Amino acid sequence: MKTAVYPGSFDPITKGHLDIIERGAKLFDKVIVSILVNTSKVSVFSVEERIKMIQESVSHLDNVEVEYFEGLLVHYMEANNYQIIIRGLRAFADFESEFQMASMNKKLYSDIEIVFLMTNINYSYISSTLIREIIKFGGNVQEMVPPSVYERIIEMYRG
Amino acid sequence: MKTAVYPGSFDPITKGHLDIIERGAKLFDKVIVSILVNTSKVSVFSVEERIKMIQESVSHLDNVEVEYFEGLLVHYMEANNYQIIIRGLRAFADFESEFQMASMNKKLYSDIEIVFLMTNINYSYISSTLIREIIKFGGNVQEMVPPSVYERIIEMYRG
Amino acid sequence: MKTAVYPGSFDPITKGHLDIIERGAKLFDKVIVSILVNTSKVSVFSVEERIKMIQESVSHLDNVEVEYFEGLLVHYMEANNYQIIIRGLRAFADFESEFQMASMNKKLYSDIEIVFLMTNINYSYISSTLIREIIKFGGNVQEMVPPSVYERIIEMYRG
Amino acid sequence: MKTAVYPGSFDPITKGHLDIIERGAKLFDKVIVSILVNTSKVSVFSVEERIKMIQESVSHLDNVEVEYFEGLLVHYMEANNYQIIIRGLRAFADFESEFQMASMNKKLYSDIEIVFLMTNINYSYISSTLIREIIKFGGNVQEMVPPSVYERIIEMYRG
Amino acid sequence: MKTAVYPGSFDPITKGHLDIIERGAKLFDKVIVSILVNTSKVSVFSVEERIKMIQESVSHLDNVEVEYFEGLLVHYMEANNYQIIIRGLRAFADFESEFQMASMNKKLYSDIEIVFLMTNINYSYISSTLIREIIKFGGNVQEMVPPSVYERIIEMYRG
Amino acid sequence: MKTAVYPGSFDPITKGHLDIIERGAKLFDKVIVSILVNTSKVSVFSVEERIKMIQESVSHLDNVEVEYFEGLLVHYMEANNYQIIIRGLRAFADFESEFQMASMNKKLYSDIEIVFLMTNINYSYISSTLIREIIKFGGNVQEMVPPSVYERIIEMYRG
Numbered sequence: 001m002k003t004a005v006y007p008g009s010f011d012p013i014t015k016g017h018l019d020i021i022e023r024g025a026k027l028f029d030k031v032i033v034s035i036l037v038n039t040s041k042v043s044v045f046s047v048e049e050r051i052k053m054i055q056e057s058v059s060h061l062d063n064v065e066v067e068y069f070e071g072l073l074v075h076y077m078e079a080n081n082y083q084i085i086i087r088g089l090r091a092f093a094d095f096e097s098e099f100q101m102a103s104m105n106k107k108l109y110s111d112i113e114i115v116f117l118m119t120n121i122n123y124s125y126i127s128s129t130l131i132r133e134i135i136k137f138g139g140n141v142q143e144m145v146p147p148s149v150y151e152r153i154i155e156m157y158r159g
Numbered sequence: 160m161k162t163a164v165y166p167g168s169f170d171p172i173t174k175g176h177l178d179i180i181e182r183g184a185k186l187f188d189k190v191i192v193s194i195l196v197n198t199s200k201v202s203v204f205s206v207e208e209r210i211k212m213i214q215e216s217v218s219h220l221d222n223v224e225v226e227y228f229e230g231l232l233v234h235y236m237e238a239n240n241y242q243i244i245i246r247g248l249r250a251f252a253d254f255e256s257e258f259q260m261a262s263m264n265k266k267l268y269s270d271i272e273i274v275f276l277m278t279n280i281n282y283s284y285i286s287s288t289l290i291r292e293i294i295k296f297g298g299n300v301q302e303m304v305p306p307s308v309y310e311r312i313i314e315m316y317r318g
Numbered sequence: 319m320k321t322a323v324y325p326g327s328f329d330p331i332t333k334g335h336l337d338i339i340e341r342g343a344k345l346f347d348k349v350i351v352s353i354l355v356n357t358s359k360v361s362v363f364s365v366e367e368r369i370k371m372i373q374e375s376v377s378h379l380d381n382v383e384v385e386y387f388e389g390l391l392v393h394y395m396e397a398n399n400y401q402i403i404i405r406g407l408r409a410f411a412d413f414e415s416e417f418q419m420a421s422m423n424k425k426l427y428s429d430i431e432i433v434f435l436m437t438n439i440n441y442s443y444i445s446s447t448l449i450r451e452i453i454k455f456g457g458n459v460q461e462m463v464p465p466s467v468y469e470r471i472i473e474m475y476r477g
Numbered sequence: 478m479k480t481a482v483y484p485g486s487f488d489p490i491t492k493g494h495l496d497i498i499e500r501g502a503k504l505f506d507k508v509i510v511s512i513l514v515n516t517s518k519v520s521v522f523s524v525e526e527r528i529k530m531i532q533e534s535v536s537h538l539d540n541v542e543v544e545y546f547e548g549l550l551v552h553y554m555e556a557n558n559y560q561i562i563i564r565g566l567r568a569f570a571d572f573e574s575e576f577q578m579a580s581m582n583k584k585l586y587s588d589i590e591i592v593f594l595m596t597n598i599n600y601s602y603i604s605s606t607l608i609r610e611i612i613k614f615g616g617n618v619q620e621m622v623p624p625s626v627y628e629r630i631i632e633m634y635r636g
Numbered sequence: 637m638k639t640a641v642y643p644g645s646f647d648p649i650t651k652g653h654l655d656i657i658e659r660g661a662k663l664f665d666k667v668i669v670s671i672l673v674n675t676s677k678v679s680v681f682s683v684e685e686r687i688k689m690i691q692e693s694v695s696h697l698d699n700v701e702v703e704y705f706e707g708l709l710v711h712y713m714e715a716n717n718y719q720i721i722i723r724g725l726r727a728f729a730d731f732e733s734e735f736q737m738a739s740m741n742k743k744l745y746s747d748i749e750i751v752f753l754m755t756n757i758n759y760s761y762i763s764s765t766l767i768r769e770i771i772k773f774g775g776n777v778q779e780m781v782p783p784s785v786y787e788r789i790i791e792m793y794r795g
Numbered sequence: 796m797k798t799a800v801y802p803g804s805f806d807p808i809t810k811g812h813l814d815i816i817e818r819g820a821k822l823f824d825k826v827i828v829s830i831l832v833n834t835s836k837v838s839v840f841s842v843e844e845r846i847k848m849i850q851e852s853v854s855h856l857d858n859v860e861v862e863y864f865e866g867l868l869v870h871y872m873e874a875n876n877y878q879i880i881i882r883g884l885r886a887f888a889d890f891e892s893e894f895q896m897a898s899m900n901k902k903l904y905s906d907i908e909i910v911f912l913m914t915n916i917n918y919s920y921i922s923s924t925l926i927r928e929i930i931k932f933g934g935n936v937q938e939m940v941p942p943s944v945y946e947r948i949i950e951m952y953r954g
Contacts, residue, residue, distance in 0.1 A: 002504065023590055027479065027561065071773040084504065089593070095572055102595050103761030108775055113500055116566070116593035118579050121439060125262030137230040139267060161345065182431055186320065186402065243345065248434070254413055261436050272341055275407070275434035277420050280916060284739030296707040298744060389932040421920030426934060443580030455548040457585060598757060602898030614866040616903060638822065659908055663797070663879065720822065725894075725911070735884075738913050749818055752884070752911035754897050 004028040004084040004115065007073055010035050011043045012149045013054050014131060016123035020088040023117055025061045028084065033058065034076065035068035044132050049152065056148035074109040085114045090124045163187040163243040163274065166232055169194050170202045171308045172213050173290060175282035179247040182276055184220045187243065192217065193235065194227035203291050208311065215307035233268040244273045249283045322346040322402040322433065325391050328353050329361045330467045331372050332449060334441035338406040341435055343379045346402065351376065352394065353386035362450050367470065374466035392427040403432045408442045481505040481561040481592065484550050487512050488520045489626045490531050491608060493600035497565040500594055502538050505561065510535065511553065512545035521609050526629065533625035551586040562591045567601045640664040640720040640751065643709050646671055647679045648785045649690050650767060652759035656724040659753055661697050664720065669694065670712065671704035680768050685788065692784035710745040721750045726760045799823040799879040799910065802868050805830050806838045807944045808849050809926060811918035815883040818912055820856050823879065828853065829871065830863035839927050844947065851943035869904040880909045885919045 004024055010017060010033070024031045033054050037047055045053070051066050058064040069076035077083065085105070087098055102114045126144045134141050135153055142150050163183055169176060169192070183190045192213050196206055204212070210225050217223040228235035236242065244264070246257055261273045285303045293300050294312055301309050322342055328335060328351070342349045351372050355365055363371070369384050376382040387394035395401065403423070405416055420432045444462045452459050453471055460468050481501055487494060487510070501508045510531050514524055522530070528543050535541040546553035554560070562582070564575055579591045603621045611618050612630055619627050640660055646653060646669070660667045669690050673683055681689070687702050694700040705712035713719065721741070723734055738750045762780045770777050771789055778786050799819055805812060805828070819826045828849050832842055840848070846861050853859040864871035872878065880900070882893055897909045921939045929936050930948055937945050 027590060027592065072770065072775050075773065075775070089576075099566075099595060100761050100763060100766070103598050104766050104770075107761065107779060108770070113504060114595060115504065116595070118576060118591065118593070121443060121580050125259050125266065125439060127259060130259070130263050134231065134263075134267070137234065139231050139234070143266060186431060186433065248417075258407075258436060262439050272345060273436065274345065275436070277417055277432065277434070280421050280920060284736050284743065284916060286736060289736065289740050293708065293740075293744070296711065298708050298711070302743060390929065390934050393932065393934070418920050418922060418925065422925050422929075425920065425938060426929070443577050443584065445577060448577065448581050452549065452581075452585070455552065457549050457552070461584060598761060602757060602895050602902065604895060607895065607899050611867065611899075611903070614870065616867050616870070620902060663908060663910065735913060739916050749822060750913060751822065752913070754894055754909065754911070757898050 001029045002084060003030040003032065003082060004086045005032050005034050005077065005082050006086040007034045007036055007069075009038065009041075009043070009128065010050050010054060011128055012045050012050065012131070012145060012152075013057055014123070014126045014128060014145050014149075015143075016088065016090070016119050016126045018057050018146055019120045019123055020086065020117050021058055021064060022061065024086045024115075025063050027115075028086075029063060031061075031064045031086065032082070033064060033066045035066070036073070037068050037070045039070070044135065045152070053146070053149050053152060057146040072108070074105050074112065077112055078109050083111050083113060085112060087114060087116050088119045089116050090119045090127075160188045161243060162189040162191065162241060163245045164191050164193050164236065164241045165245040166193045166195055166228075168197065168200075168202070168287065169209050169213060170287055171204050171209065171290070171304060171311075172216055173282070173285045173287060173304050173308075174302075175247065175249070175278050175285045177216050177305050178279045178282055179245065179276055180217055180223060181220065183245045184222050186274075187245075188222060190220075190223045190245065191241070192223060192225045194225070195232070196227050196229045198229070203294065204311075212305070212308050212311060216305040231267070233264050233271065236271055237268055242270050242272060244271060246273060246275050247278045248275050249278045249286075319347045320402060321348040321350065321400060322404045323350045323352050323395065323400045324404040325352045325354055325387075327356065327359075327361070327446065328368050328372060329446055330363050330368065330449070330463060330470075331375055332441070332444045332446060332463050332467075333461075334406065334408070334437050334444045336375050336464050337438045337441055338404065338435055339376055339382060340379065342404045342433075343381050345433075346404075347381060349379075349382045349404065350400070351382060351384045353384070354391070355386050355388045357388070362453060363470070371464070371467050371470060375464040390426070392423050392430065395430055396427055401429050401431060403430060405432060405434050406437045407434050408437045408445075478506045479561060480507040480509065480559060481563045482509045482511050482554065482559045483563040484511045484513055484546075486515065486518075486520070486605065487527050487531060488605055489522055489527065489608065489622060489629075490534055491600070491603045491605060491622050491626075492620075493565065493567070493596050493603045495534050495623050496597045496600055497563065497594055498535055498541060499538065501563045501592075502540050504592075505563075506540060508538075508541045508563065509559070510541060510543045512543070513550070514545050514547045516547070521612065522629070530623070530626045530629060534623040549585070551582050551589065554589055555586055560588050560590060562589060564591060564593050565596045566593050567596045567604075637665045638720060639666040639668065639718060640722045641668045641670050641713065641718045642722040643670045643672055643705075645674065645677075645679070645764065646686050646690060647764055648681055648686065648767070648781060648788075649693055650759070650762045650764060650781050650785075651779075652724065652726070652755050652762045654693050654782050655756045655759055656722065656753055657694055657700060658697065660722045660751075661699050663751075664722075665699060667697075667700045667722065668718070669700060669702045671702070672709070673704050673706045675706070680771065681788070689782070689785050689788060693782040708744070710741050710748065713748055714745055719747050719749060721748060723750060723752050724755045725752050726755045726763075796824045797879060798825040798827065798877060799881045800827050800829050800872060800877045801881040802829045802831055802864075804833065804836075804838070804923065805845050805849060806923055807840050807845065807926070807940060807947075808852055809918070809921045809923060809940050809944075810938075811883065811885070811914050811921045813852050813941055814915045814918055815881065815912055816853055816859060817856065819881045819910075820858050822910075823858075823881075825858045825860070826856075826881065827877070828859060828861045830861070831868070832863050832865045834865070839930065840947070848941070848944050848947060852941040867903070869900050869907065872907055873904055878906050878908060880907060882909060882911050883914045884911050885914045885922075 035050055047068055054066050131141050131144055194209055206227055213225045290300050290303055324342055353368055365386055372384045449459050449462055483501055512527055524545055531543045608618050608621055642660060671686055683704055690702045767777050767780055801819055830845055842863055849861045926936050926939055
């Protein structure tokens with residue numbers, strides 16, 4: 001059975017992320033969406049909120065689970081005997097840092113394989129960083145995030 | 160009448176910016192230089208100083224005005240019924256983030272059009288970030304900024 | 319009156335080109351689509367066919383005309399007293415060569431201004447080169463070209 | 478059963494290609510190395526030679542087969558009901574054209590999924606084009622190609 | 637006598653840096669490894685520790701010395717009458733910012749010449765930033781740093 | 796004594812090339828400008844013309860010589876016991892292919908060192924390919940080439 005890990009901050013999960021998850025779920029027997037918990041970075045959504053929003057967004061997919069981890073991705077992979085990483089590549093912005101991290105991670109844990117999927121062109125402009133910026137000023141992100149995320153943002157605006 | 164907005168931090172305005180403004184002023188009936196006020200970022204020059212330095216630098220151009228705004232560019236554009244954005248592209252560093260922002264902005268406000276002008280090759284090495292770094296250590300930026308900015312920096316050095 | 323030239327081979331015109339023309343027609347008083355005739359390069363469509371296909375594709379736009387030229391773009395611009403060039407930038411592939419050509423052209427004819435529009439993200443994967451390759455093997459390009467081009471290709475396939 | 482196609486010219490197969498095949502063979506149940514036969518391009522090795530060299534190079538892998546096709550990749554994929562494509566990405570040079578082709582191919586055949594693997598950093602400088610150039614001048618490519626290819630080149634040099 | 641300066645933060649020195657120093661020492665009569673002291677940035681190693689680790693790592697090279705400076709590189713160069721800068725270029729990530737800084741530095745001090753060496757491909761994935769991240773979580777960086785740095789990190793882990 | 800080779804087609808030599816030669820002549824004891832003779836490529840200027848134009852352009856430099864070679868650069872370097880290669884990097888276009896060739900050449904001849912100089916920003920738009928295109932259509936390249944090349948082109952136009 002092939003299990004693949006899709007790591008990220010998911011603060012919040014976007015339609016671009018969801019597209020990668022759906023396609024990964026067709027390629028592998030099981031996909032684990034793994035939230036990297038970075039305690040030294042300020043986040044908009046708590047880990048619990050992020051887990052809940054991802055779970056609601058992937059509820060139509062049988063072979064997708066949600067986990068979270070702290071520290072180095074390779075340590076988490078090794079501890080759980082996971083060996084396949086899925087990463088989404090957007091048009092260009094991600095390529096450089098992805099390649100560097102992939103090389104570094106292979107050096108730290110040689111058994112892993114990193115599989116890259118090109119982000120759907122319709123979502124390639126979406127970044128969580130820009131979304132957080134838009135949220136901050138009350139802009140409308142409905143086209144960029146799954147419905148469950150959008151609802152939560154609306155609540156925040158009201159809140 | 161075609162009105163174009165040239166948004167930026169302008170902390171401070173550089174010769175590269177001024178070149179874009181002069182060329183934009185030939186292409187469109189009116190160019191509005193719009194200072195993005197980001198209260199959560201430390202700036203070297205106050206908004207008032209930036210306005211003054213830009214006004215002095217564009218005083219030879221009849222169809223250029225200076226404004227400022229807070230929040231999202233698209234909200235500011237929509238509120239003022241502006242539809243054309245001018246952006247300068249330097250040799251390469253800007254391209255990626257510009258493309259992503261342009262796509263995002265078009266999604267948020269579909270009526271806008273973003274017009275890119277390639278920065279004059281003689282100014283393509285200039286970035287406000289590097290200029291602020293040089294100012295911090297008392298370096299000479301005379302060739303990189305308009306005279307009115309240079310005078311203000313000299314005052315700061317003395318001050 | 320601001321007249322802008324949109325130069326290219328247009329062998330054939332694509333939906334990406336058409337999108338740039340439509341947006342350019344909103345920015346400027348007149349847009350001239352100018353076919354570069356390169357007699358030393360084999361083309362799929364004759365200059366006459368290309369003119370006809372462009373004319374049919376832009377028939378809904380009042381301020382767009384079609385011309386063609388041989389030799390250097392700057393000579394053609396200078397001879398006709400044109401001063402604005404429109405170029406479409408796709409996600410990334412075009413950027414480098416566009417910048418080099420723009421700098422060269424400004425050196426040869428300092429009065430010109432080159433205005434870049436980012437290609438609509440939905441069309442950013444389209445290149446005439448790939449379309450010609452697909453046509454060669456009888457593939458379906460209906461989503462990539464305007465209707466009048468598609469009809470001509472179907473005729474070619476039958477022919 | 479997940480079957481993945483690894484398409485290319487393989488003129489000749491390099492150690493970089495072989496590395497991708499070995500890693501692909503761990504990710505999927507079956508990998509088909511598919512030689513694109515381009516009759517309008519001059520090749521160094523005939524299709525038969527290329528098939529033989531690949532077969533010898535992958536003889537240690539149970540789940541790898543060799544095929545060849547003419548025309549469009551998507552037509553070949555559709556005709557054989559294949560849905561997964563593997564592509565190797567070298568440090569940078571490939572990224573742009575790969576992204577464009579991937580988007581185009583998805584448009585022509587929406588069921589396909591393209592999986593990218595980063596080329597092993599030790600092989601990332603290897604390109605078949607440069608190898609053909611070196612072969613032309615009798616240079617030593619032993620470190621860049623599998624043993625069976627190297628033997629064939631030595632024969633050519635003698636021949 | 638040609639003296640070249642190799643400036644950087646070296647927090648800590650990596651095998652990639654060491655490779656550049658060794659190659660620079662073959663090209664020039666003397667190489668000065670110059671630590672940029674940035675008091676406004678938090679560092680993992682103190683300036684003294686960094687000096688010591690570099691000195692131990694270059695002890696086999698007769699013509700290499702270690703210095704440090706504060707402020708602008710060009711001021712330091714000018715004050716010491718140094719004119720050649722060595723910079724390592726990794727696969728891609730560095731290119732943009734290097735080019736911009738090089739142009740800026742030449743503007744500030746026209747006598748300097750910047751010599752770029754491509755980082756050894758085996759070390760091109762190494763960045764001090766990622767190494768600091770790995771150290772933070774107790775990962776193993778033995779393959780990425782010289783022995784004297786590795787020993788110090790082990791001490792830190794114990795400490 | 797440090798001898799550096801500056802290889803290229805020089806069809807024709809440009810002001811960008813000349814700038815690299817002048818700066819290389821300050822860094823090394825001797826610079827050899829080496830024309831790569833590629834008999835399978837059509838050139839505008841014969842090897843003899845290219846030698847003569849380079850010699851006239853570098854006549855003010857004591858430590859510069861002109862040579863030519865056929866075949867692989869590394870074979871030429873090895874046969875003459877040369878070990879340093881100088882390459883000019885323009886703003887961006889060259890970077891990718893330069894890096895690949897550099898890695899390949901180091902693999903074929905491990906003793907060589909490749910030193911990259913950033914092309915003067917004022918010449919970074921100049922490419923011999925574009926110059927040949929302009930010459931073909933009788934355009935004015937006076938600002939892009941040394942005087943001796945310009946004279947020869949004028950003769951060609953008359954001729």
